[in-house]
Amino acid sequence: MSTSRQLQLVLVTPEQTLLDEPVTAVRLPLFDGLAGLRPGRAPMVGRLGTGELRFDAVGGGTRSYYVDGGFVQVKGTVVSVLTNRAVPSNEIDRAEADKLLDEARSMPAATDEAYDEKKRAEDRARQLQAIAARS
Amino acid sequence: MANARAIVKRLKAVKNVRKITRTMELIATARFKKAMDRATEAAAYTKKLAEIVADLSAGDLEFSHPLLEAREAQKKCVLLILTSNRGLCGGYNGAVLRLAMQRIKEARELEQDLRIEVSGKRGTAFLKFSGIEWDEQYLDFEDQPAFDAVDEIASRFAEAYVREEIDRVDVVYTRFKTVSRQSAVMETLLPVGDLAEEQDDAKAGGSDLQYEFLPSAEEILEEIVPASFKARVFKCFLDAAVSEQIARMVAMKGATENADEMIRDFSQQYNRARQSQITSELAEIIGGAAALE
Numbered sequence: 001m002s003t004s005r006q007l008q009l010v011l012v013t014p015e016q017t018l019l020d021e022p023v024t025a026v027r028l029p030l031f032d033g034l035a036g037l038r039p040g041r042a043p044m045v046g047r048l049g050t051g052e053l054r055f056d057a058v059g060g061g062t063r064s065y066y067v068d069g070g071f072v073q074v075k076g077t078v079v080s081v082l083t084n085r086a087v088p089s090n091e092i093d094r095a096e097a098d099k100l101l102d103e104a105r106s107m108p109a110a111t112d113e114a115y116d117e118k119k120r121a122e123d124r125a126r127q128l129q130a131i132a133a134r135s
Numbered sequence: 136m137a138n139a140r141a142i143v144k145r146l147k148a149v150k151n152v153r154k155i156t157r158t159m160e161l162i163a164t165a166r167f168k169k170a171m172d173r174a175t176e177a178a179a180y181t182k183k184l185a186e187i188v189a190d191l192s193a194g195d196l197e198f199s200h201p202l203l204e205a206r207e208a209q210k211k212c213v214l215l216i217l218t219s220n221r222g223l224c225g226g227y228n229g230a231v232l233r234l235a236m237q238r239i240k241e242a243r244e245l246e247q248d249l250r251i252e253v254s255g256k257r258g259t260a261f262l263k264f265s266g267i268e269w270d271e272q273y274l275d276f277e278d279q280p281a282f283d284a285v286d287e288i289a290s291r292f293a294e295a296y297v298r299e300e301i302d303r304v305d306v307v308y309t310r311f312k313t314v315s316r317q318s319a320v321m322e323t324l325l326p327v328g329d330l331a332e333e334q335d336d337a338k339a340g341g342s343d344l345q346y347e348f349l350p351s352a353e354e355i356l357e358e359i360v361p362a363s364f365k366a367r368v369f370k371c372f373l374d375a376a377v378s379e380q381i382a383r384m385v386a387m388k389g390a391t392e393n394a395d396e397m398i399r400d401f402s403q404q405y406n407r408a409r410q411s412q413i414t415s416e417l418a419e420i421i422g423g424a425a426a427l428e
Contacts, residue, residue, distance in 0.1 A: 012179050015177060015281070015282045043344040043345065045348050047350065069358075070362070071355065071358070
């Protein structure tokens with residue numbers, strides 16, 4: 001049962017398929033926190049939050065992407081991640097993340113919606129910063 | 136008989152034009168391949184979304200979402216027209232604009248308040264010519280529309296629809312069916328019709344798996360409706376881009392062939408003119424010599 005020890009991770013954005021390769025484990029940001037997926041996970045569909053998608057490649061080594069919302073679907077051994085935006089972590093620029101956070105902080109928060117929007121933007125920028133600091 | 140010089144001049148002009156049309160044909164072919172690749176890549180996303188929707192609908196869920204609800208009174212409508220920035224692509228823009236005019240006329244008859252948004256310089260030029268005012272224009276979509284830019288437009292529509300500022304959104308664009316078939320169509324983007332409608336393929340591959348929905352099927356649905364709406368708008372832009380390149384390719388191929396034909400005709404005419412010139416010169420010389428004897 002060698003095949004069941006692997007997951008096929010498919011990462012797609014509306015523009016392109018970024019990734020389609022076998023992995024041994026995936027950690028991804030669900031709407032309420034990090035979730036880990038190992039081979040043999042029961043089928044599920046989940047909403048993604050903002051944060052870092054990390055996975056262990058079959059040959060060893062860990063790579064990661066920054067993902068911004070979307071969905072994950074686990075079906076058999078296939079993990080499909082659908083997201084609007086995905087950036088490889090090593091391409092994230094710390095300075096840019098700082099700038100985004102500043103921008104988010106200066107957003108007006110007059111109404112409840114605007115406040116939520118601001119919170120989301122801040123959260124996004126902080127996640128970017130955290131990833132940039134790690135890589 | 137026409138002057139050989141004049142014919143040479145025209146022949147040269149046609150040859151130059153042929154060079155240009157031939158080059159444009161090649162460029163359009165290259166761009167078409169690129170645009171096509173992008174469209175194929177994008178199809179993966181739409182397919183996955185459709186799969187999830189199919190899985191959701193297998194769970195006997197009541198589909199309800201503000202974007203799915205049709206309004207009875209359609210007073211404020213939006214028409215999005217996708218044309219190209221450049222011309223020389225045959226009937227591509229004409230077909231789209233003809234459909235758009237139909238919709239504009241219909242809206243006038245029904246006394247709907249129609250907001251017109253145009254992408255592409257050809258569209259704005261046409262509307263200006265027809266004396267129709269438009270409310271928004273997008274001129275920076277080339278052959279590779281970016282999702283972020285489309286996302287902005289789609290989000291604006293979705294938000295306005297939820298706030299009931301608009302009751303309907305239509306798009307007129309050229310749909311890509313196959314490489315040899317594209318046609319201008321008008322589609323209603325909002326309200327989103329039946330989500331499961333286009334997902335026949337996905338359903339065939341669907342299974343009876345019991346999914347775990349996190350946080351819940353309803354909340355996933357709430358997110359997936361706007362996502363699939365955006366994907367649909369993006370697909371319209373991609374289709375339009377691919378079709379534009381195909382239309383240009385075909386138009387330029389025709390132009391090159393016409394130029395070839397003209398070059399053949401002109402060469403023949405030129406040869407004839409040259410020959411008759413020589414003949415008449417010879418006749419003159421012989422005539423002159425005969426007169427001297």
